Amino acid sequence: MGAGVIGGGWVAYFLARGFRVRAWDPGADAEPRLRAIVAAAWPALTELGLAEGATMDNLVVTPELTAAVGDAQMVQESAPEQLDLKRRLFADIDAATPEHVVIASSTSGYGMTEMAGEAAAPHRLVVAHPFNPPYLIPLVEVVGGEQTAPEVVKWTSEFFRHIGKSVITMDREVPGFIGNRLQEALWREALHMVANGEATVEQIDASITEGPGLRWAFHGPMLTFHLAGGPGGMGRMLDHFGPSLLSPWTRLEAPELTAELRDSVVAGCEEEAGSRTVADLVRERDRRLVDMLRVLGKVPHHR
Amino acid sequence: MGAGVIGGGWVAYFLARGFRVRAWDPGADAEPRLRAIVAAAWPALTELGLAEGATMDNLVVTPELTAAVGDAQMVQESAPEQLDLKRRLFADIDAATPEHVVIASSTSGYGMTEMAGEAAAPHRLVVAHPFNPPYLIPLVEVVGGEQTAPEVVKWTSEFFRHIGKSVITMDREVPGFIGNRLQEALWREALHMVANGEATVEQIDASITEGPGLRWAFHGPMLTFHLAGGPGGMGRMLDHFGPSLLSPWTRLEAPELTAELRDSVVAGCEEEAGSRTVADLVRERDRRLVDMLRVLGKVPHHR
Numbered sequence: 001m002g003a004g005v006i007g008g009g010w011v012a013y014f015l016a017r018g019f020r021v022r023a024w025d026p027g028a029d030a031e032p033r034l035r036a037i038v039a040a041a042w043p044a045l046t047e048l049g050l051a052e053g054a055t056m057d058n059l060v061v062t063p064e065l066t067a068a069v070g071d072a073q074m075v076q077e078s079a080p081e082q083l084d085l086k087r088r089l090f091a092d093i094d095a096a097t098p099e100h101v102v103i104a105s106s107t108s109g110y111g112m113t114e115m116a117g118e119a120a121a122p123h124r125l126v127v128a129h130p131f132n133p134p135y136l137i138p139l140v141e142v143v144g145g146e147q148t149a150p151e152v153v154k155w156t157s158e159f160f161r162h163i164g165k166s167v168i169t170m171d172r173e174v175p176g177f178i179g180n181r182l183q184e185a186l187w188r189e190a191l192h193m194v195a196n197g198e199a200t201v202e203q204i205d206a207s208i209t210e211g212p213g214l215r216w217a218f219h220g221p222m223l224t225f226h227l228a229g230g231p232g233g234m235g236r237m238l239d240h241f242g243p244s245l246l247s248p249w250t251r252l253e254a255p256e257l258t259a260e261l262r263d264s265v266v267a268g269c270e271e272e273a274g275s276r277t278v279a280d281l282v283r284e285r286d287r288r289l290v291d292m293l294r295v296l297g298k299v300p301h302h303r
Numbered sequence: 304m305g306a307g308v309i310g311g312g313w314v315a316y317f318l319a320r321g322f323r324v325r326a327w328d329p330g331a332d333a334e335p336r337l338r339a340i341v342a343a344a345w346p347a348l349t350e351l352g353l354a355e356g357a358t359m360d361n362l363v364v365t366p367e368l369t370a371a372v373g374d375a376q377m378v379q380e381s382a383p384e385q386l387d388l389k390r391r392l393f394a395d396i397d398a399a400t401p402e403h404v405v406i407a408s409s410t411s412g413y414g415m416t417e418m419a420g421e422a423a424a425p426h427r428l429v430v431a432h433p434f435n436p437p438y439l440i441p442l443v444e445v446v447g448g449e450q451t452a453p454e455v456v457k458w459t460s461e462f463f464r465h466i467g468k469s470v471i472t473m474d475r476e477v478p479g480f481i482g483n484r485l486q487e488a489l490w491r492e493a494l495h496m497v498a499n500g501e502a503t504v505e506q507i508d509a510s511i512t513e514g515p516g517l518r519w520a521f522h523g524p525m526l527t528f529h530l531a532g533g534p535g536g537m538g539r540m541l542d543h544f545g546p547s548l549l550s551p552w553t554r555l556e557a558p559e560l561t562a563e564l565r566d567s568v569v570a571g572c573e574e575e576a577g578s579r580t581v582a583d584l585v586r587e588r589d590r591r592l593v594d595m596l597r598v599l600g601k602v603p604h605h606r
Binding site for chain 2: 004005040041043044047048049080081108109131132133136137138139141163164165166168170172174175176177178179180181182183184185186187188189190191192193194195198199200201202203204205206207208209210211212213214215216217218219220221222223224225227228229230240241243244245247248249250251252253254255257258261264265267268269271272279282283285286287288289290291292293295296298299300301
């Protein structure tokens with residue numbers, strides 16, 4: 001449902017996994033736009049490996065909602081990010097879709113509780129939030145609303161894992177979910193810096209692509225800092241850099257670093273690291289950074 | 304100056320570029336610790352290419368400050384992140400270093416104006432902030448204090464470029480510089496989420512490594528969103544997602560999206576994109592994502 005950048009990206013991914021797809025979009029030029037997105041995505045999907053029988057021909061584009069979802073086995077909504085529009089659309093999709101079928105939303109940050117208000121069968125409505133482009137970025141965040149059935153959350157998580165996605169299943173609604181909350185904090189700080197003349201757009205991008213962005217492609221922010229304190233790991237890091245939480249190094253106020261928060265961050269890092277010591281993780285990081293510097297053409301040219 | 308994770312990483316990088324290095328650290332076990340850091344870094348540095356004559360043997364470790372800097376040609380300070388300690392240390396290093404030599408600081412976020420207060424020759428003190436590990440992450444942020452000579456900022460930027468680093472030269476002091484401000488905003492939001500039970504440490508890391516982190520390794524946050532609005536680029540994106548700046552998708556309040564801010568973000572993206580259209584950038588992104596999914600072992604396994 002919806003043939004924009006995200007909807008079109010999903011169509012490409014579903015086709016590559018061998019599904020037949022019916023796409024709905026009320027726009028006059030929806031079909032050529034959508035087919036262009038799919039065609040642009042196809043070389044990358046082909047290179048990564050298509051499912052048996054996968055073809056761009058398995059796509060029907062229709063301006064009729066009922067024609068799109070009337071015999072669907074799974075529905076993915078990717079309409080514009082407007083709450084009123086989504087609420088009306090979920091009521092319409094819900095009314096036209098066979099009752100046992102899950103209807104998932106690509107929303108960037110609304111909760112299903114607020115989007116499902118006008119639907120007759122909210123138990124089968126769920127958020128399945130992808131990242132652009134959905135045909136290449138693995139992450140899908142799955143979270144239900146207050147009325148979503150637990151088995152719908154479970155089915156949706158398993159469905160996306162089944163088709164090759166990396167799924168985070170959240171146990172509660174948080175505006176922006178996880179990835180977008182973190183991304184949005186960074187984005188807002190960046191906008192403040194541009195607004196205040198503290199950094200240019202280009203400096204902001206370089207400060208990430210030449211710096212933390214390289215680490216975040218394989219170790220997240222937590223595991224990255226687990227390696228910042230030497231062999232002592234996150235515990236040592238928080239003891240060393242904890243006071244910087246009081247520094248004005250961003251406009252976002254930090255939470256108080258209570259003993260409880262410190263311990264749960266340290267424990268979480270140790271759990272995530274599993275049997276990997278800090279020295280193991282350093283070797284893993286260096287191995288991956290060398291590979292990435294090469295593949296991204298960033299090997300230093302010293303004179 | 305300083306044989307911790309950052310100081311040791313710098314030593315490894317300088318050695319790999321063929322320099323002779325004198326390292327100072329007052330710790331009793333500084334020498335074995337430092338040599339272990341260098342030895343751990345050496346395989347990656349060797350793989351990326353050593354300068355002619357580069358060897359780990361070009362390292363002398365000393366607990367005597369004067370012996371370390373007395374005939375230095377460039378000094379890099381990487382002491383613990385404590386302002387009082389740094390202020391005293393800069394006074395001492397300044398007194399012991401030949402007067403024409405630049406003294407740079409690896410500080411994570413202090414400005415040189417506040418660190419240089421006790422030094423006799425603050426004009427040659429400058430911040431050169433790296434990211435961990437300094438021997439692999441390209442970025443160095445260079446910024447002077449109020450009393451730093453402009454030619455010192457220029458020399459330092461050119462020095463780090465010369466040895467293969469990717470340099471951002473800032474024209475003003477901002478606490479946390481650029482990369483750490485953005486990283487710190489994300490980190491603080493992550494700590495809030497852990498403190499409130501909204502996400503686990505492992506979910507936070509996965510939300511980045513399986514999602515935005517893959518894009519940030521080559522397109523920064525600005526260029527990433529330039530591709531989120533389809534062919535209309537950042538302008539279309541801000542028109543579509545601008546209202547989400549008012550949403551509670553992070554604890555950080557956004558700046559007002561004035562016409563001026565909108566236009567400068569759009570103009571900055573267009574400048575950064577140069578002759579690359581959005582369609583060009585989409586192809587570039589997909590090419591790089593395919594390479595990265597492969598090199599990071601993230602190609603989807605669909606069943």
